[in-house]
Amino acid sequence: MSTANPSVEKVAQVILPAELLAHWQGHRTLTRKVIEAFPEKDFFEYSIGGMRPFSKMVDELLSIAGPGMKEIVSGKAAAFTEAVAHGNSKAKVLALWDEATEEINANWAKIGVDKFHDSIKLFGQYEGTIQSSILYFVDNEIHHRGQGYVYLRTLGIEPPMFWDRN
Amino acid sequence: MSTANPSVEKVAQVILPAELLAHWQGHRTLTRKVIEAFPEKDFFEYSIGGMRPFSKMVDELLSIAGPGMKEIVSGKAAAFTEAVAHGNSKAKVLALWDEATEEINANWAKIGVDKFHDSIKLFGQYEGTIQSSILYFVDNEIHHRGQGYVYLRTLGIEPPMFWDRN
Known part of the structure; x- marks a missing residue:
């Protein structure tokens, strides 16, 4: 790795933290x-194949993202819980989603x-590194969101394009 | 970034190529x-919500992974095609999957x-970097596999555990 040119060194990595x-x-x-694409009722109630409604998968994602990043930065293990206080309101879920967005950004800045x-045992049980944990968060979200796409399709609703991330 | 200790420098990255x-x-x-979890017939024929059978999603994954890596390494743009010659045989699909595994490994060793x-316009149309392209390959696979999980569940088949990667 060249050290003569910091700008080259900066990108001589697979992916930068930012x-x-x-x-x-x-x-x-x-x-x-x-x-947002789910009708309110279907978000909380619709399911196929004996699976959870999409809202329950989102509860899982909310229980992982913000709390996981908090634990990564603080080093303080917390028990994992999927109980999210939204009172079956999609607006409240979206508000919690946006809060987590800010929480993740704020904590991210603290990871050199x-x-x-570094090794971590997340939620007191999942062993890995900070990197493997974060990749797991992302992968798990893509996995369940893909399932949400099938729910939407079987409801006759066109999901957003997979590459639409802005 | 420290250059005094190569072993420290080595891991002062989010994720290493390997x-x-x-x-x-x-x-x-x-x-x-x-x-493997899909019954032969369902792999090629079963679908819900007007979506593709899982075999067609796998054709897409096969058309991206090996050919995409080849293009990344060679720099030679190829047109994208999802036509995969497997004659609707799951055994043949799995054999092609394993060939792609070896092809990916061989080409990976050539990416410093x-x-x-580096910028790339994959299959002559998808602009990004080598890194963003590879992440897209992985994400797209997780996305469609998640959909395959729903297909399996609605068929009454227990899918493999999400964390079972060995």
Whole structure:
């Protein structure tokens, strides 16, 4: 790795911390659009194949993203809970989603690039590194959002385009 | 970034090239299990919500992964085609999957860490960097595999665990 030219050194990495944050938040923006695309009742009640309603998957995502980042930065393990106080209001879910967006951004700024390989036992049970944990958060969100796309399709609703992250 | 200690410098990155490869191949291993979980007929024919059968999504993944990596390494743009010659045989699809695994590994070794931010117009039409293209490959696979999970659930089949990547 060249050290003569800092601008070259800066990009002699697979992905920079700010890029990974933008990648994640881009996915979160798309997931927000998917939440918006659901009719209120279907968001909380509709399901197929014996699976959870999409709202329950979103509860899981909300329980991971903000609290996970908080634990990564503080080092303080918290028990994992999927109970999210939204009183079955989609508007409240979206407000909580936006709060998490800000919380993630604020905590992200506290992770130095040298910290991403630090070990962590998230929520007291999931062992990995900060990097593998964050990738898991993103992957898990894409996975469940993909399921939400099928829910929307079977409801006859066109989902947002997969590449629409702004 | 410290240059005094190479082993420290080595991990002063969000993710190393070898780690991103392992991450992707881990996901590909899981997708392979999902393909295996489908009954032969359902893999090629079953669909819900007016969507494609899972085999067509897998055709898309096969058309992206191996050919995309080849283009990234060679710099030679190729037209994108989703036509995959498997004659509606799941065994043949799995064989093509395994060939792509080897092709990806072989080409990955040719991408230096300093190349991941190089610009590319993949398949002559998708602009981004090598890094954003590869993340798109992975994300797109997770997205469609998540849809395959719903297909399996509605068929009454238990999908593999999401974290089972070995």
